[in-house]
Amino acid sequence: MQYHSYKAEDFLTDDSFIAWVYNRDAAAAAFWSDWMAQAHPNRAEALLAKDILEALNVPETEVSEATLTHETGQILRRVSQSSERRKLPVLGRIWYAAALLILFLGAGWLVWRIPQKPPFLASLLPDARPKEGVVEQANRTDKPVQVTLPDGSTVRLQPNSRIQHVAGFGQKVRAVLLTGEAFFDVVPNPKVPFLVYARDVVTRVVGTSFTIRAYDELPQVTVAVRTGRVTVYSRKELEQQRNVEKPEVTGVVLTPNQQVVFNAKEEVFHKELVEKPVFVAKNAASVSFEFEDVPLAEVFRRIEETYEIDIVYNESLLQKCTLTASLTGLSLYEQLRLISKSLQGSYEVTDGKVLILATGCGE
Template sequence: MNYRTYNAEDFLFDESFRQWTSGSSAQAADFWEQWLIQNPDRADVVRQAQELVRALNEHYQDDATDARFTSELNRLMQLAAERRDADIEPPIQALPQRSWWRWAAAASIILMAGLGVWLYSRTSIPKASPDSYAQLTKTAVLPLQEKVNTTNKPINVLLCDGSLITLRPKSRLSYPQHFKKTSRTVYLNGEAFFDVARNPAKPFLIYANQTVTKVLGTSFLVRAYEEEKAVTVTVRTGRVSVYTKQDFEKAQQSGLRRTEGVILTPNQQMTYNLIDRRLQKALVEKPTALMPEILNREQVFEDAPVAKVFSTIERTYGVKLIYNEEDLSACLVNLTFFNENLLERLDIVCQTIGASYEVLDGQIVISSRGCK
């Protein structure tokens, strides 16, 4: 058989070619891989045919039998012929052989174009996800109103509970005019800074691109553009819990009091990767002081236990420092801070006592052999 004269649709009808593409036959794989090495100029046609085979296999899934496959290809060829009859006029005084080749070429073009569109519709255009902003707002229990920022500057949105949301450009927020008695739920597509009014009796929930952020009252940033591959939540003050939407709703339905998620405190950040669906906590790149005015005046430590210095740093930035107090109990320092940021302060302290530090899971771990 002269495979070299095969067009893409010829490959589709070849059973051994389909077995190779689906990985169901080692013998077919050996043959076609060797054939492709000997015919590298046919690689593009082979690749196109393989994409169509995979698309059809995915479409039929468990019902992707050879008979079903061949039947569907014949149906598409019939459609191509009908399309040819309707749209392509036969040439006047054409020889039968030339008519056949014109038909074959036209049918091939129509078939591949039709399959190409069909493939594109199944692989390039995602189906409406139940976690998408459009679907969530469409199925919300309460009627929603939407605020869309079409400007190039942030705009403020004041909610009925007193919470203030700063909506960034190209972002949209949907929220009810009045919240339910048990919770406050909003939906975000884009980026927004939330300054949530505290109300322990009514948790504030933000649904954004497969995640749910739950707070009682705090300030934080959420970035969740649907065209991006990650969601980030950055906390400025207070405490925030972040969950995957699937875990959060599963816990709600089962009545669990505790839900597996990530707890964030000031200067911590959660990233949810939509590809591997994993929540990861880290320290923000540039931690800021909870009370910036503290940085504008000197902080002097004279013969002070290093544990006292670390405690001051924790209160200033809201971060957790992990260290062995017993090992550092003999360490006394003489230091003056003024305008240094968090990491610069840690560098100064660690250089003074001969220690080192690293950031792990949003916390700072300090290692030292102690002071003699």
């Protein structure tokens, strides 16, 4: 084959060239070593492609031709555009591409395609095509990285975290395998539910936002909901019910500001409120937390609607109680503590709900 007319993008998709760069074939190595030693007019294009391939190489992971084409396409286009605008010589294009690669790799943010599905992911996605690749995205920086999935959903990937999904994501299934921690903002699609597999749990949503924390070194997996509604299942129970004609899988339903902690050793879910509840209601910014002799029922109603949580209390015992206080700027727990103190009572959180323990309005 004649390579004298090849551009960098052509070399990047040539099997023989790739085999030489990654030292996979002795014959390719001999051919390209000899070819590079000659004064070909497009030798600089080959060097540029070689630099890009070496920069994109991921240890212990085979990089496919499709992935290389996808990941280097934007770099090459920007190199080409820069060349046209500035009339850069070939050497200038190489340095420009190198600068882009430093930015690309310096972010510690890598995307590649694994030619075959890992065994674990394959067992989760039995309907995926046998030869369908898996896209893996990893954050190797010390800051969160924003990832956009093919369906438009976004993932804020925390440091030392990664996600995997099949290349055909969103067509028949929207399933993601998470290692580490990430905040998901899922685009609604009732016809194609969104599933996140994180160690021992499976989180199922249609369209919502939530955080999952599932580092390998931690004994627990935590799922916390920001908006919408999610259901969390035990992966073990789901797999046991996979081939059952009428499966019965019990999941934990979570609503805003609720979270569940799953202990793999005990195989139990513990449902609670998140550590720092946030405003959820659309009009939350306009809700007043300044109270002047306001019935307690109204106080609780505002808090419930603002945080979209449930407050359980004895309505008959507290129906005549009122509150005069400023709760503006206080966290949810500070508000509850102040209200409980005014009642000479207390509060506790049970199964993701707030229980007010008081028998009257105090003195």
